[in-house]
Amino acid sequence: MMSEVLVLGGGMVGTATALALQARGCDVVLVERGLPGRETSYGNAGIIQSEAAEPYAMPRSLAALWRIALGRDNGVRWELAGLPGQAGALWRYFRASAPARHAAASRVYAGLVVRSTEDHAPLVEAAGAGNLIRRGGYLAVAREAAAFEAAARDAERMARAYGLRMRLLEGAALRAAEPGLTGALAGAVQWQGAWSCADPGGLVAAYAALFERRGGRIVRSDATELARAGAGWRLGEVEAAHCVVALGPWSATFLQRFGIRVPMVLKRGYHRHFAGGANLGAPVVDEATGTVVSPMRDGLRVLTGAEIARPGAPKRSQQITRSEAAIRSLLDLGQPVEAEPWMGTRPCLPGMLPMAGPAPGVPGLWLHFGHGHQGFTLGPTTAALLGEEITTGRAPVPALSPAAIL
Numbered sequence: 001m002m003s004e005v006l007v008l009g010g011g012m013v014g015t016a017t018a019l020a021l022q023a024r025g026c027d028v029v030l031v032e033r034g035l036p037g038r039e040t041s042y043g044n045a046g047i048i049q050s051e052a053a054e055p056y057a058m059p060r061s062l063a064a065l066w067r068i069a070l071g072r073d074n075g076v077r078w079e080l081a082g083l084p085g086q087a088g089a090l091w092r093y094f095r096a097s098a099p100a101r102h103a104a105a106s107r108v109y110a111g112l113v114v115r116s117t118e119d120h121a122p123l124v125e126a127a128g129a130g131n132l133i134r135r136g137g138y139l140a141v142a143r144e145a146a147a148f149e150a151a152a153r154d155a156e157r158m159a160r161a162y163g164l165r166m167r168l169l170e171g172a173a174l175r176a177a178e179p180g181l182t183g184a185l186a187g188a189v190q191w192q193g194a195w196s197c198a199d200p201g202g203l204v205a206a207y208a209a210l211f212e213r214r215g216g217r218i219v220r221s222d223a224t225e226l227a228r229a230g231a232g233w234r235l236g237e238v239e240a241a242h243c244v245v246a247l248g249p250w251s252a253t254f255l256q257r258f259g260i261r262v263p264m265v266l267k268r269g270y271h272r273h274f275a276g277g278a279n280l281g282a283p284v285v286d287e288a289t290g291t292v293v294s295p296m297r298d299g300l301r302v303l304t305g306a307e308i309a310r311p312g313a314p315k316r317s318q319q320i321t322r323s324e325a326a327i328r329s330l331l332d333l334g335q336p337v338e339a340e341p342w343m344g345t346r347p348c349l350p351g352m353l354p355m356a357g358p359a360p361g362v363p364g365l366w367l368h369f370g371h372g373h374q375g376f377t378l379g380p381t382t383a384a385l386l387g388e389e390i391t392t393g394r395a396p397v398p399a400l401s402p403a404a405i406l
C-alpha cells in the first residue's frame, strides 16, 4: 500500500501529527506498537497548560543545586548511576538555563503554549471528547506566607509579560474555590486559562478514533521495522514518501540507527490514584513538594516531579511516598487504587524546546519529539506547525528545527 506519510508513535504528539497531516490532505498511516495514548500521554497530570509560557529551567543557584544534591528537594530526585549516561545532556541543559538563554527559549515557548487550548478545541469537539475536558484552570498552592507572596509576584509578572489570566485566592475565597482543600494554606494562584483532562489517555484514544473516522489507518507494529524503500520508507506492507518520528522518550534510541545522536534528559515521573476521599474540581499543584494532585476518572491522581535515573532502573518509592504524604496534609486522599505506582518518562531536550522539522542528513525523515513537561499540552500545536512544514516546505517556527536544536 502506498501512502504519503508514516507517523511512528501514537502518543499525544504522534496522534496529533497524524490528524494535522490528514487535515492538510495527506494520506497518513499511524504506527503504534500498543494502543494509542497508553504510555507517557496516559500517565501525566492532564493539564493543558496554556499558562506555561516559560519552560522548566534547571535550577542554577548553588542553594537550589545543593538541596537537590542532598536529596532535600522532592521535586527533583536523582540516582548517581543515572548521571553519567545523561551528563552531556544535563550540562547542556544547565547552560541553556542561564537567564538570557532561558528568556530566548521562553519567547518561542510562550508563542506555542498560549495557543494550545485553541489548537485542542476543534479536536476535542470533533472527537466528541468534551466530557473529558474542564475549562476552569488549576490552582498552584502555597503553604507559607512568604512562598505565597513570591508565587504571587511571579504570577503577576508572568501574567503581564504573556497576557495570561490568573487570580490570587486566600482564605474564604480559596476554600470556596476548592472546598476539598482542608490543609493549612497561605494562598493559591489560580491559572484561569488552563484546561485539564479527566482521562489523558482517553483523550488521545478519542483523537486516534477521530483520525480513523476521517479515513486514517492505524497499524499495530514495531517502528524498528522501518526500512528504506527507494527515496521513501517501508514498514510492513506500508510504503510512504515521508516518515515522522514521534516516539516520545524512545525517540533518541530509535534514531541511533541513522547516526543521529539526540541529547535527551529523561525525567521520570510517578503517579498513583486514590479513591474514597475528597473531591477536587481541578488539579492542584503543590510547588513546595513538586507534587500535583489531579482529579481523574480513576480517582485523585497524585503525581511526582522529576527523577533522573539510568534507563531501565527499577522504580523507587521515595518520591511518590513523599508526594502522597504532602497531599494527605492538604486533603482527605482516601485509599490507593493500584498496588503499584505508574512510572513514565518526560522526553526533555536540553534547550527546553521540542523538535519539529526535518532530520539533518536523512531525506524524508522528520523529527517530532522532546516536549518534556508539556507534551500533552503542545501536541496539537507543534503538529500543526510540522504539518505546515511537511506540506509547504516552509518552517513556521525555525527555532524548532532539529538542525538548530541538535
Ligand SMILES: Cc1cc2nc3c(=O)[nH]c(=O)nc-3n(C[C@H](O)[C@H](O)[C@H](O)COP(=O)(O)OP(=O)(O)OC[C@H]3O[C@@H](n4cnc5c(N)ncnc54)[C@H](O)[C@@H]3O)c2cc1C
Residues within 6 Å of the ligand: 008, 009, 010, 011, 012, 013, 014, 031, 032, 033, 034, 035, 036, 037, 038, 039, 040, 041, 042, 043, 044, 045, 046, 047, 048, 049, 221, 222, 223, 224, 246, 247, 248, 249, 250, 268, 269, 270, 271, 303, 304, 344, 345, 346, 347, 369, 370, 371, 372, 373, 374, 375, 376, 377, 378
Ligand atoms: C508525571 C508526569 C506528569 C506530566 N504532566 C503533564 C501535564 O500536566 N501537561 C502536559 O502537557 N504534559 C505533562 N507531562 C508530559 C507529557 O505527558 C509528555 O510530554 C507527552 O505525553 C509526550 O507525548 P509523546 O507522544 O511524545 O510520547 P508518548 O506518549 O510516550 O508516545 C510515544 C508512543 O510511541 C510508542 N512507541 C515507542 N516505541 C515504539 C516502537 N518501537 N514501535 C511503535 N511504537 C512505539 C509508545 O508506545 C507510545 O505510545 C507529564 C509527564 C509526566 C511523566
